[in-house]
Amino acid sequence: MGLFKMSAYLKETYIAQLAVQRATLLTQKVAAEHLKGVSKEDHSPVTIGDFGAQAIIINSILKNFPGDEVVGEEDSQLIKEKNLGENILSQVQYVQEQDSSNNDSLGVIEDSSALCDIIDKGQSKGGRSGRIWALDPIDGTKGFLRGDQYAVCLALMVDGVVQVGVIGCPNLPHDLNDRNSPVGGLFTAVRGAGSYFQDLKSDLVYPFTRSMRIQVNNSLPVEQARVLEGVEKGHSSHGLQKLIKQALNIQSKSVNLDSQVKYCALAKGDAEIYLRLPKDPAYREKIWDHAAGTLLVHESGGKVTDIYGSPLDFSHGRTLNSQGVIAATTNVHGHIIKAIKQIIGEKGEKLEEYCK
Template identity: 65%
Template sequence: MKRFYRTMASFHKELLVAQLAVKRASILTKKISDEIAAKTTGGISKTDKSPVTIGDFAAQAIVINSILKNFPSDEVVGEEDSDLIRQTPGLGQNILEHIQNVQNEDKFSSDVLGELSSIDSVCSTIDKGDSKGGSSGRIWALDPIDGTKGFLRGDQFAVCLALIVDGEVQLGVIGCPNLLVDLSNPSGKRGGLFSAIRGRGSYYQNLFEEVKPLDDQRRIFLNNKVSFAEAKVCEGVEKGHSSHELQALIKEDLNIVSKSLNLDSQVKYCALARGDAEIYLRLPKDVNYQEKIWDHAAGNVLITEAEGVVSDIYGNSLDFGKGRTLQSQGIVASSKTLHADIIKTIKKIIGENGEELQKYC
């Protein structure tokens, strides 16, 4: 029988640790992103040729260290390992210096989060993100920098953390250092901290202010009163992340005419939850690709607790208890009033069971 973890009191400490850790990691990654963008240089290449920076490693070390200090029996599904750090002269020292700088800046949180003081401790902590996931126990899903390309160009990225208990996402926290407080004011303040607890709702506050109790944060909701004629779609900036051909056909069939909102990473989930848009489609570019749980766990609970819906492209709920991937195809997040018709349109185009999906991949 699954254990019962649903009350607010059960997750009070988990939420505080997650918020403080995500905030500390967001402050660090924001500074590194600004430095990289100013120099117009990229990151280091991992063996899979995807870009990675000291920010990914530093943020993963900070967050995992914070979790395991407080919940030493928990597991973490993280994106990175320390192999590249150990193989690259000087990289470990660079990462440690950035971590120590943010620890000094954020001293008041160290009683809760702890501190890292050596390259070996940084590497060993990063490697504790090696959980295989699954449907039993307490497992945290961490994306230390979601939206690496946005991070590298000084645009949108996010630090994303979620707690999965017995296969179900129970809380999520997302830090968005570059997200405008008001999208209609491009010169306005930036930075959002988004939090959700299952059964308690979704909340928002400025990332760079002191973390407040949930009751003092802004409760956020999707807009469930908007029609397709008025609805905005959140689209990824990177063309390789979603089938834009299929997306265009879906929008045409549903008579969606509003200009799309282009954002990197799980920032799209945050924009939906805050009411900046009503639809997010992540449509397969490869019929065999399976989404990683760290790319969607925090966003999933944020949307559902903001009174929205998240599913795969066939309308099935996402299963975060099958390992490090979702083992399903695509993502559809939207307001409750629009979701069923979106799924109906997708099936009309690709077939009830995706018989025509390959055409658009």
């Protein structure tokens, strides 16, 4: 079960789990207090949640691994422009008090100046050498605003390869296909040691290998596969995805979910395919949107590539040097890539006409 690799990153995994769990507490508090009646144009709850979660996680990482770098989505410019520091700090300090048993492990943030400094430590350019964490404090902004699916995502890359991935999903059912299922999951993957699930609200199971191991569902043929797609049409070409499903004679209706919860549902066996087709041939995905989820699916027995079947490479910087993402069970992944190439060409010669 890859015990050597697992033990090599045991502390990193534990700190990542604690930090993500603490950050989800903050996002849930912000959602409960600020989202009732908020318009989609009002991004203040997202701002508070994003900045607060990023501060908590970066502070936790650098307390334990001061030589590491972080690729984070946010910086403190807007905080300073809008004088948001004290508001965000109050949310962070409340969560630190509620989660005080972990303060020795994760540290505390005591003033708004320190909070801004910590947030700005997420400006690593990434790359192929050293220890670099990829962080998305709230993945799925519009899902968060709707009170729907979003995720807190953190991954450790070592010399450009993702070694640890942790995703907190506050609103994801334990069983996506059961309306009465409890919600809230913490998903963890370590290269060579597998993928695991535990209830987000419960105390951490330590070490993570004692929690529930999860596997993709490789038993279904492609025509019976259940498909996950993003909610926002601006993030992925739903038209091209429809053509691919038709070419594969897939019968089931797609389930639309925001954020990396799609990777989590796939890794847990609640679906077999996740399609993310480019809307713009020049667009490149951000590494924090896929690093943790890619490892989670890989370690649960699935496969994640770009639309041409090449592995995702996280060593190029803050973005991936590839087009689109296809995540699936191993027995259907090849069929998807073949169908894509039949539609857009072996090298994407016709891709642009499907991006209009």
